[in-house]
Amino acid sequence: MEYTRLGQSGLQVSRIALGCMSFGDSDRGNHAWSLGETESEPLFRQAVELGITFWDTANVYSAGSSEEIVGRAIKTYTRREDVVLATKVHGRMHDGPGGAGLSRKAILEQIDASLSRLGTDYVDLYQIHRFDPDVPVEETMEALHDVVKAGKARYIGASSMWAWQFATMQHAADLGGWTRFVSMQDQYSLMQREEEREMFGLLAAQGVGAIPWSPLARGRLARPWGTETKRTGSDAFGQTLFSDRDKPIADAVEQVAGARGVPMAQVALAWVLRHPVVSAPIVGPTKEHHLADAVAALDVHLTDDEVATLEGAYTPREPTGF
Numbered sequence: 296m297e298y299t300r301l302g303q304s305g306l307q308v309s310r311i312a313l314g315c316m317s318f319g320d321s322d323r324g325n326h327a328w329s330l331g332e333t334e335s336e337p338l339f340r341q342a343v344e345l346g347i348t349f350w351d352t353a354n355v356y357s358a359g360s361s362e363e364i365v366g367r368a369i370k371t372y373t374r375r376e377d378v379v380l381a382t383k384v385h386g387r388m389h390d391g392p393g394g395a396g397l398s399r400k401a402i403l404e405q406i407d408a409s410l411s412r413l414g415t416d417y418v419d420l421y422q423i424h425r426f427d428p429d430v431p432v433e434e435t436m437e438a439l440h441d442v443v444k445a446g447k448a449r450y451i452g453a454s455s456m457w458a459w460q461f462a463t464m465q466h467a468a469d470l471g472g473w474t475r476f477v478s479m480q481d482q483y484s485l486m487q488r489e490e491e492r493e494m495f496g497l498l499a500a501q502g503v504g505a506i507p508w509s510p511l512a513r514g515r516l517a518r519p520w521g522t523e524t525k526r527t528g529s530d531a532f533g534q535t536l537f538s539d540r541d542k543p544i545a546d547a548v549e550q551v552a553g554a555r556g557v558p559m560a561q562v563a564l565a566w567v568l569r570h571p572v573v574s575a576p577i578v579g580p581t582k583e584h585h586l587a588d589a590v591a592a593l594d595v596h597l598t599d600d601e602v603a604t605l606e607g608a609y610t611p612r613e614p615t616g617f
């Protein structure tokens with residue numbers, strides 16, 4: 296495993312992050328494809344063995360069940376101090392004013408609920424899952440700062456929003472003397488590159504680390520186009536992100552991987568890892584070889600010709616997923 300700083304912060308993270316949306320009671324929430332606790336166990340054990348110390352979950356994943364499973368896995372397979380634990384706030388957990396969004400009321404309620412489910416006193420990275428247009432940015436940034444000062448989070452991060460929204464929030468933090476975001480969790484893969492236009496330049500200028508979600512386009516970059524799995528049939532959100540026009544991109548990954556004799560996932564992740572603002576892609580494993588492939592991608596150094604082949608089929612598109 297390689298380790299790096301999360302952006303310009305002092306936080307050391309593994310260059311592959313464990314996506315814990317894969318884990319959760321499939322009867323709770325809307326991830327019918329997620330692995331239950333028993334099925335998840337080998338993947339947590341493997342993550343620890345491979346040195347994958349950066350684990351990402353969210354309050355909404357399987358309606359809190361992901362956080363519960365992750366909290367127990369930390370106790371079973373590793374030590375709290377050896378994990379960089381990240382969770383998120385914004386999505387709806389219950390009816391009423393504290394159940395969703397980024398108001399002071401919601402943030403202060405939801406951090407306590409997450410800590411309770413995770414069985415810990417603090418998370419290392421507390422992320423806002425989306426922008427909330429119904430709350431003044433000053434209210435959100437001060438509440439997040441108070442979470443940090445209360446010792447409940449070590450750092451804060453953001454996820455999927457327009458660059459101007461992120462810049463506005465960072466500016467509010469500066470004016471208020473509050474904690475700034477150190478990370479941006481956004482969608483970035485060979486099938487979704489729109490963050491390169493505005494967001495990545497902003498992140499570079501501000502020393503913020505990108506931690507891309509769905510770096511394998513939810514599996515579409517990791518197997519020949521059209522291959523059906525349990526997840527493809529039940530991942531409703533994923534189905535909104537991609538379409539048949541993406542087939543040539545998957546074909547290009549298949550071609551480069553075939554010529555190298557490595558799995559497609561390694562090539563697709565190696566491409567994400569090349570971008571200098573990317574601290575760590577967040578990979579969602581559902582099978583035992585997935586994490587080993589992700590780690591092996593660190594040793595795949597793509598040539599300029601391979602990169603040209605991989606990027607050749609991309610066409611500008613709407614940013615999706617937020």
Ligand SMILES: NC(=O)c1ccc[n+]([C@@H]2O[C@H](COP(=O)([O-])OP(=O)(O)OC[C@H]3O[C@@H](n4cnc5c(N)ncnc54)[C@H](OP(=O)(O)O)[C@@H]3O)[C@@H](O)[C@H]2O)c1
Pocket residue numbers: 313314315316317351352424454455480481507508509510511512513514515517518524525526527558560561577578579580581584585586588589
């Ligand atoms: N902030 C946000 O809004 C947001 C949104 C989405 C995700 N996330 C975070 O990002 C993490 C990753 O998201 P994701 O699961 O969508 O990402 P992903 O890594 O792009 O997709 C994971 C899927 O790819 C397939 N896969 C993974 N490794 C593979 C390998 N080596 N070989 C073949 N197939 C492989 C599996 O598909 P099959 O199961 O079909 O085999 C798996 O379900 C989540 O767990 C979560 O922590 C955040």
